């Protein structure tokens with residue numbers, strides 16, 4: 001089978017690419033420049049015959065994807081997950097919102113017009129589009145978020161709000177635009193939205209400077225590795241996570257599972273409170289003794305009634321299992337320390 005994957009050079013993108021290639025797919029990776037394509041080719045040297053590239057420098061331009069969606073033989077499915085998330089490179093709220101929303105509508109338009117053989121489009125949304133960030137973390141009874149929930153921000157609030165609000169809204173309005181497109185345009189493909197909370201785990205793409213680590217893992221580095229033993233435990237923004245490798249498996253199953261069509265699917269493993277993350281890192285890396293905030297190791301930093309996110313649907317529909325917290329945070333911690341040393 002043949003698929004197109006946007007953002008193939010990123011943290012999650014390179015894991016999805018690896019999972020697709022290892023499952024025998026032919027993949028066209030779409031990136032913003034030739035040098036990024038060359039780096040992927042270097043990172044995946046044994047898959048030359050299963051991989052080619054499309055360059056789309058700016059996905060907000062009308063017709064941006066018209067050329068890359070065309071292929072002989074044609075693509076069966078498209079996975080769209082390129083979207084801005086690295087806060088340090090964002091100057092204004094529209095730099096989050098525009099590429100997310102226009103990138104999504106542009107690729108859907110291009111597929112409808114130029115790649116009618118595509119049967120499925122999978123969009124990587126986020127629990128940012130699901131959670132209500134204005135609600136208290138702790139409630140009685142405990143709030144359990146499901147696929148029915150949406151972050152209740154408006155577009156105009158997002159334009160003038162904080163960067164964090166703009167990012168979350170970018171995921172919400174991109175996902176909504178896709179559902180609307182499918183409803184009104186009735187294309188040949190069906191649509192699947194995958195909604196992960198925080199994504200953590202080891203990096204598959206080449207990152208040679210600690211400053212270039214992706215947003216979610218960069219937060220683990222600055223809050224838990226490049227800190228101090230007696231620093232207060234960092235606030236635990238979204239305390240639910242999924243290992244990047246499990247999420248990559250979910251993306252491939254979203255391509256191969258017919259029943260996933262038309263579904264919004266949360267892909268969340270479990271909670272990881274700041275205390276949980278600190279405990280694992282301090283236990284596994286003696287060199288972090290003075291660098292990782294200790295908190296109070298025997299007490300959880302999250303209140304008992306803190307919200308949770310259901311993963312019933314993804315377990316049932318995609319048969320997904322999840323790695324342990326140790327597998328995720330120990331492998332990530334080791335790698336971040338290595339990148340730090342090489343930086």
Ligand code: NDP
Pocket residue numbers: 006007008009010011012013031032036058059081082083084085086099124125126127171196197198199200214215216217
């Ligand atoms: P990365 O920053 O590692 O990857 C993002 C990808 O999107 C890169 O390929 C990047 O390309 C591309 N991209 C970023 N901005 C633009 C833009 N303006 N135009 C075109 N392409 C762009 O992040 P992740 O791998 O973490 O994120 C992948 C997806 O997962 C995103 O959709 C994100 O919203 C979603 N997500 C991530 C979570 C996390 O915790 N990491 C949580 C929930 C959802 P380039 O290298 O050229 O910048």
